[in-house]
Amino acid sequence: MEIGALIFLIVAIGVGIYILFIFIPVGLWFSALLSGVRISLIQLVFMRWRRVPPNVIVRSMIEAHKAGLHITRDDLEAHFLAGGHVEQVTHALVSASKANIELPFKMATAIDLAGRDVYEAVQMSVIPKVINTPPVTAVSKDGIQLIAKARVTLRANIRQLVGGAGEETVLARVGEGIVSSIGSSESHKTVLENPDFISRVVLEKGLDAGTAFEILSIDIADIDIGKNIGAVLQTDQAEADLKIAQAKAEERRAMAVATEQENKALAQEMRAKVIEAEAEVPKAMAEAFRSGHLGVMDYYRMKNIEADTSMRENIAKPSPKDKKK
Structure with missing residues (x-):
């Protein structure tokens, strides 16, 4: 125990x-x-x-x-x-x-x-951090598109970390600065010859204001030539002008066809009035016979005049052989 x-x-x-x-x-x-x-x-x-x-x-x-x-x-x-x-x-x-x-x-x-x-x-x-911007597309004044990539060297600003903007804001501002710099260039050749011009212009803008970082440098890593935007815009404008001109021509043609149809309708209307008037002649002659204002001999003389007129018109018409000559 x-x-x-x-x-x-x-x-x-x-x-x-x-x-x-x-x-x-x-x-x-x-x-x-x-x-x-x-x-x-x-x-x-x-x-x-x-x-x-x-x-x-x-x-x-x-x-x-x-x-x-x-x-x-x-x-x-x-x-x-x-x-x-x-x-x-x-x-x-x-x-x-x-x-x-x-x-x-x-x-x-x-x-x-x-x-x-x-x-x-x-x-x-x-130890500053290097971040790469995505491809930034911009167009110079001569209409040539340029695609630029940049490397941004950042150093953290301790006093701005609380309430300061992050890396996304810095990248967006750098991209905006690259677009405005290329857009203000007279020619794309100027940008290709002096890419450091973009870096200087962008750095002078003070893009790190209000952010949690301090931009130490912006280096253009690569620039590629894209489309000729000016030529594309001119081509599109020419095609648009052509379509407008075709639409206006079609409108004028349609108006001309409508006018022609209106004239034909008017001619038919006038012809109908003539036929209607001609239909009143026999009635008038019959009424003249009944009233005694027209005699038989007057009627025969009128018929002879009509026959003579028709004969003269047939004689005056050219024969088919004369048309061929």
């Missing part, structure tokens, strides 16, 4: 020590103590209750202390509870300190909470 009780006691002590080391991070406290960071075991236990990982806070405090930075535990806990990345902020502060870049703790946490990678921003301040 004594041996069993002794084994049970040893197991109980072991389990107790294991549970103690799980809930009370003694090893983490000892590492902090050896690194010169003073933090109590009670605070480490309270961190667990506040759902703050003690290892993250302690490692960040050790890193900052070794780099000569004074960051309190409360500041790190507050930033973690606000949804920030404690280790990223600590790395950024240490890197900025080594590179002699002024970066206060409040600014670093504000940048991190704004959704930007503050450590990457510090690295970008030390």
Whole structure:
């Protein structure tokens, strides 16, 4: 019984020590103590209750202390509870300190909470980043299309990271500057001979204003010749003018046909009136016979005159043989 009780006691002590080391991070406290960071075991236990990982806070405090930075535990806990990345902020502060870049703790946490990678921003301040613009298409004054690609060297502006525009805005502004520079050139040959002209003009515009970056240089990597937009526009204009002229000619032709049809209808109407008038002649003659104003001999004389007139008209007409001659 004594041996069993002794084994049970040893197991109980072991389990107790294991549970103690799980809930009370003694090893983490000892590492902090050896690194010169003073933090109590009670605070480490309270961190667990506040759902703050003690290892993250302690490692960040050790890193900052070794780099000569004074960051309190409360500041790190507050930033973690606000949804920030404690280790990223600590790395950024240490890197900025080594590179002699002024970066206060409040600014670093504000940048991190704004959704930007503050450590990457510090690295970008030390080592500028090169980004390539997509192909930018522009047309010079002589109507030749040019397709340009540029390399933009950027350095992060720490003070403008919160509220400053991102890389997309910089690329859009650079593209706009390239388009306006090429568009103001008298000839595409001028651009091809001096591509650095575009870089100078674009840099003078101050495109990095209001952004989180500082433009160090803009280098034109490649320029290709595209279509002759001027010739294409002239061709399209000529085709449009031709279609307009054809439409107007068709309109005039249609009007002429309509006028001709109206004249034919008018002629038919006049011919009908003549026929109607001729139909009244026999009636008038019959009425003259009945009233005694026209005699038989007068009627015969009129018929003889009509016959003589018809004969003269037939004689005056040329024969088919004369037409052939």
